[in-house]
Amino acid sequence: MTAVDVARIRDDFPILDQLINGKPLVYLDNAATTQKPRPVIDAISNYYLHNNSNVHRGVHTLSQRATDDYEAGREAIRRFINAPDASEIIYVRGTTEGLNLVASSYGRKFFKAGDEVIITGMEHHSNIVPWQILGKEIGIRLRVIPFNDQGELLMDEYEGMLNDRTRLVSVVHQSNALGTINPVSAIVELAHARGVPVMLDTAQSVPHMPIDVQDLGVDFATFSGHKMYGPTGIGVLWGRADLLNEMPPYQTGGEMIRSVTFEETIYNVLPHKFEAGTPDIAGAIGLGAAVEYLEAIGMGRIAAYEQALMRYGAERLAEIEGVRLIGTAANRGGVLSFYMEAAHAHDIGTILDAEGIAVRTGHHCAQPVMARYEIPATVRASLSFYNTTEEIDALIKGIDRVIEVFG
Numbered sequence: 001m002t003a004v005d006v007a008r009i010r011d012d013f014p015i016l017d018q019l020i021n022g023k024p025l026v027y028l029d030n031a032a033t034t035q036k037p038r039p040v041i042d043a044i045s046n047y048y049l050h051n052n053s054n055v056h057r058g059v060h061t062l063s064q065r066a067t068d069d070y071e072a073g074r075e076a077i078r079r080f081i082n083a084p085d086a087s088e089i090i091y092v093r094g095t096t097e098g099l100n101l102v103a104s105s106y107g108r109k110f111f112k113a114g115d116e117v118i119i120t121g122m123e124h125h126s127n128i129v130p131w132q133i134l135g136k137e138i139g140i141r142l143r144v145i146p147f148n149d150q151g152e153l154l155m156d157e158y159e160g161m162l163n164d165r166t167r168l169v170s171v172v173h174q175s176n177a178l179g180t181i182n183p184v185s186a187i188v189e190l191a192h193a194r195g196v197p198v199m200l201d202t203a204q205s206v207p208h209m210p211i212d213v214q215d216l217g218v219d220f221a222t223f224s225g226h227k228m229y230g231p232t233g234i235g236v237l238w239g240r241a242d243l244l245n246e247m248p249p250y251q252t253g254g255e256m257i258r259s260v261t262f263e264e265t266i267y268n269v270l271p272h273k274f275e276a277g278t279p280d281i282a283g284a285i286g287l288g289a290a291v292e293y294l295e296a297i298g299m300g301r302i303a304a305y306e307q308a309l310m311r312y313g314a315e316r317l318a319e320i321e322g323v324r325l326i327g328t329a330a331n332r333g334g335v336l337s338f339y340m341e342a343a344h345a346h347d348i349g350t351i352l353d354a355e356g357i358a359v360r361t362g363h364h365c366a367q368p369v370m371a372r373y374e375i376p377a378t379v380r381a382s383l384s385f386y387n388t389t390e391e392i393d394a395l396i397k398g399i400d401r402v403i404e405v406f407g
């Protein structure tokens with residue numbers, strides 16, 4: 001587990017070095033948002049200190065510097081996910097906006113009443129609601145792939161759902177509530193055999209494992225900067241150029257136009273067609289720095305380290321009577337979601353906070369997952385490469401404290 005030099009890495013994250021309620025902070029809420037390393041913070045402050053200017057429109061030096069750095073971020077992201085071309089990298093606010101963009105633009109253009117979109121039963125609300133809205137507006141039907149008690153998709157059911165009315169399969173890569181890593185290649189193979197494109201919600205996978213969109217074979221992928229050690233307010237939609245080129249703009253205004261008269265507007269080329277208005281320039285630059293930071297550690301090493309940490313945590317949790325792990329798929333990432341009959345998740349979270357331990361409690365914006373297990377909420381400890389086995393031990397001690405209080 002030492003392939004990642006955690007002690008050195010933790011020095012890059014100043015926020016981790018503090019006491020919360022008199023105890024060293026144990027930050028285990030990484031699926032909600034990750035902390036930011038110094039190079040990301042420095043890249044953002046460097047932009048505001050030295051280069052602040054609007055992009056793409058200026059001939060002056062500051063504008064050119066800002067544009068170069070903004071576009072360098074795009075190229076870094078292209079490389080990171082092995083997209084064929086930087087023009088396919090669309091800056092958005094985050095995963096939610098990426099999903100809404102595809103639903104709004106692709107869906108409104110290509111779907112008609114009676115068409116079907118397939119999702120899984122473990123989607124974040126962001127990959128449910130945009131399609132539901134199209135259901136109300138256009139009359140499309142949402143089909144949901146169920147999963148077993150471990151949290152693994154029932155692939156036979158999926159295969160049976162694909163038919164001549166299927167227009168899109170939009171699935172989560174790694175579930176934020178269960179940790180399940182879904183079998184993307186098999187999902188894509190079945191969809192593509194029927195000519196159906198696949199959209200992948202990679203919010204929880206891009207920060208934790210090597211992602212190659214060409215290797216995965218998907219047609220769209222979207223993720224959030226703030227979950228991958230970058231800033232909030234910035235994220236990415238990647239799509240195949242031929243699909244993006246056929247899609248109408250999502251929002252309109254500056255930068256997405258080539259020319260405007262009162263009679264007609266000619267749209268700009270990719271990626272600008274989808275980037276209306278002044279973008280989050282500092283965010284894009286910060287995200288570029290986050291990508292470089294992750295590349296320097298190595299995504300393969302990150303995945304291996306977090307796997308080992310998750311397995312250790314799952315074993316320790318399994319030893320505690322009264323703790324039920326929710327999400328035990330054979331292939332899963334660094335998420336430890338659990339339920340205790342003895343105490344409500346929010347009470348557990350409050351006791352853990354008193355011990356300096358930050359976890360998330362609730363339905364994790366995946367209420368259908370809670371319904372599937374007939375529980376109101378879970379406590380979720382979600383891991384990063386800066387977490388340690390000692391921090392898992394602190395979590396276990398915190399849970400012992402919960403048992404002392406609630407019996």
Ligand SMILES: Cc1ncc(COP(=O)(O)O)c(C=O)c1O
Binds near residue numbers: 094097174175176224
């Ligand atoms: C799997 C998944 N999809 C989508 C989202 C939404 O991400 P954002 O709020 O950054 O748009 C999240 C956030 O928790 C997520 O975990």
